[in-house]
Amino acid sequence: MTRTALAILSRPSLDAPAHDGAIEPFALVDPTSPQLSALDLAATRGDGVFETISVGDGRPQALEPHLRRFARSAATLDLPAPDVDAWREAILSVVATLDPAPEAAIKTVLSRGVEGDGRPTGWVYGWIVGDHSRVRTEGVRVVVLDRGYRHDVERTSPWLLAGAKTLSYAVNRAVLREAARRGADDVIFVSSDGYVLEGPTSTVVYRRGGALFTPGTGLGILEGTTQGSLFTFAEERGMSTGYELLTPAELAEADDIWLVSSVRHAAPVREYEGRPMRVDAEFTAAMNDYLRTRVD
Amino acid sequence: MTRTALAILSRPSLDAPAHDGAIEPFALVDPTSPQLSALDLAATRGDGVFETISVGDGRPQALEPHLRRFARSAATLDLPAPDVDAWREAILSVVATLDPAPEAAIKTVLSRGVEGDGRPTGWVYGWIVGDHSRVRTEGVRVVVLDRGYRHDVERTSPWLLAGAKTLSYAVNRAVLREAARRGADDVIFVSSDGYVLEGPTSTVVYRRGGALFTPGTGLGILEGTTQGSLFTFAEERGMSTGYELLTPAELAEADDIWLVSSVRHAAPVREYEGRPMRVDAEFTAAMNDYLRTRVD
Incomplete structure (x- = not known):
């Protein structure tokens, strides 16, 4: 073995x-x-x-x-x-x-x-x-936590290494402990000036009005490889996709939210800041089937 | 050997x-x-x-x-x-x-x-x-770089781990490379809301009007062990000491600035944001003699 x-x-x-x-x-x-x-x-x-x-x-x-x-x-x-x-x-x-x-x-x-x-x-x-099947179907409870940085630090202060996947991930681990203290499973970061960024080990993807979105690039966040695959998945199904700068309050108005990452794939958000979110089981399963079997 | x-x-x-x-x-x-x-x-x-x-x-x-x-x-x-x-x-x-x-x-x-x-x-x-004797006598050229965080994150967002000496020091190394690109040797961090914080591996200590100061605690910076020793040194010589919240422009008005740390001890700042600073060779040597021979 x-x-x-x-x-x-x-x-x-x-x-x-x-x-x-x-x-x-x-x-x-x-x-x-x-x-x-x-x-x-x-x-x-x-x-x-x-x-x-x-x-x-x-x-x-x-x-x-x-x-x-x-x-x-x-x-x-x-x-x-x-x-x-x-x-x-x-x-x-x-x-x-x-x-x-x-x-x-x-x-x-x-x-x-x-x-x-x-x-x-x-x-x-x-x-x-x-086995990640449970988190992929039942989903995660998410809290929003301050990342400390403005949304534009990648441009103004490149020495902060925002947007690079560095080994200095102590904060990305600490926020998961803070989430657990708040009765949640995962985190969505917000910039110090109020914009949705990413999860500590995932990209935020959401659906509104039949279109799939993710926060824009250049926000000091990682370009999501899994999010890229999901956009291809959505476009193949005739959905439009897009990038948006948005606030946590605006994100709360989305029809669905997922935290997507390479190994866990798409985890639906079933609770956002303490409020229940609907989980579209069928669409989420289609996403995860696509991610699990993609050849790219 | x-x-x-x-x-x-x-x-x-x-x-x-x-x-x-x-x-x-x-x-x-x-x-x-x-x-x-x-x-x-x-x-x-x-x-x-x-x-x-x-x-x-x-x-x-x-x-x-x-x-x-x-x-x-x-x-x-x-x-x-x-x-x-x-x-x-x-x-x-x-x-x-x-x-x-x-x-x-x-x-x-x-x-x-x-x-x-x-x-x-x-x-x-x-x-x-x-041998650190050269940096202790000739001093360092310093630039001020944004740390990205507000000065109060230690209180508002403890999950950012500001004020803890973590292994996630990639940013503390990146700013030294940025300093080198700007023709400098070391860095003083400024908070996103404009207050002097610390160096990437040192505490900022400065003298004004015969008194020794350092930026206040609770700013998401490390409590300096070497700075603590230097305050004892100063008080033994009848100088007063204190903590101040100040801006980089206010720091530029100090009579002398040092970056102090455990191994390098007190490195006088001989250039601050491109402007020459005076180096008090005698006082700096007294500081470093004290630090090198302290038994505590």
Whole structure:
């Protein structure tokens, strides 16, 4: 039984030297053994970027959009550009190592490496995911929490790294604990000037008048790879799609809301700030069927 | 020659189970070998806290204030409380392992551990520090950069973890790269509503009219352990000290500014937003002598 697998890249970027003694582009290693230096900037400063990629029936989904976003996040952090071919090869090898399963997931991590060493660290972790069917059908209770930043910081203050998927996710974890304290399961962030942003590990998608929307890009939020797939799904069904700057009060007027992400897929919001929301079981199931079986 | 040392705690908190097979409270391990799991939340989410402690002539300085701040940061992140006695013992053992040197440093890290495991990870890393005498005498060129948060987020939005020393420090590193792009060496953060906060790894201390000041506490910034020592230094010399909420323009009117931190000690600001500042060499040297030789 191989339910987890780990590959360490010997040369995560062609712009930086390889690690000593490396011949192959990556090595499959024991995921239960220590593999990282305690001096790695991933562990001491959250100084790196990551992606989480779903694997449906052995195929990584939206792999190229994820690899492109990975490279964009790296560029935002002034990290050496990932060698996309080496990463893709490592990802496919990790997937092939896992036992066959309907749903698995991959995490790619690129860190600045050991301080002063000048070589980034890269690894690919794969695992067979548990059953998300309950959250996909019953949905989540959501509270709105302040993200602290104005909606325009990505433009005014790029050093805040808003919009990059960094390893510095302590806040994204802390808000889930705050949600639990408030009797909720998940969070939608609002900017300090009152606009809907994203979830801590998801994109907000909502339906109003038969059209599918998501908050606009350039708000210091991640460009959603899963949201992109859902927009394709909607357009194939003749629905229009769009981007909107909106407030939490306006979002409350939506017909349906979902939190969408790579591994959990589309989780319908069944409670928003304490008020029940309808869950369209049929449409949500169609979304999740599409996401689970997409080949892209 | 032992210029670095590493100890892994077997039970970083009495509120969580020990790691398997642990008998001693900590183990000295090879700092050049991998010691961390790639699944540790330190490395994947920056989900933990740290302290950096200076060691002068073999004595950790301000050790108890650092351990108290470590515990406060852990509490802010809902981490299990560090077992302060075990951490102190590990710190002293790491210090004793290092070659004798006038200046060394210790980093303590407490992370939430491997996801789902329920046991935090803790380590103590020690190293002999390089020569900081140049930055302590010549000083640093500083630019002011937006921190993105209002000055009151610590009170309004505690889930943003402002004021805790977390491992999610990617922004604190990014601003130093932005400073370099602007021809500067270091940064002073300003809140989104216009108040002076702190440096990315330092506290702002300034002198005006013969009194020593620092921005007030409760601004979502770290309580400075080194700043605390410097206030004692100033008071022993008959100077008054105080806390002030002030703007970057008001700070520019100070007679002197320093960025103070555990390892670098007091670095005088010789250029502030492109304008030269005077550096009081004698007073700065007295500050640094005090910090280097303090026994507390």
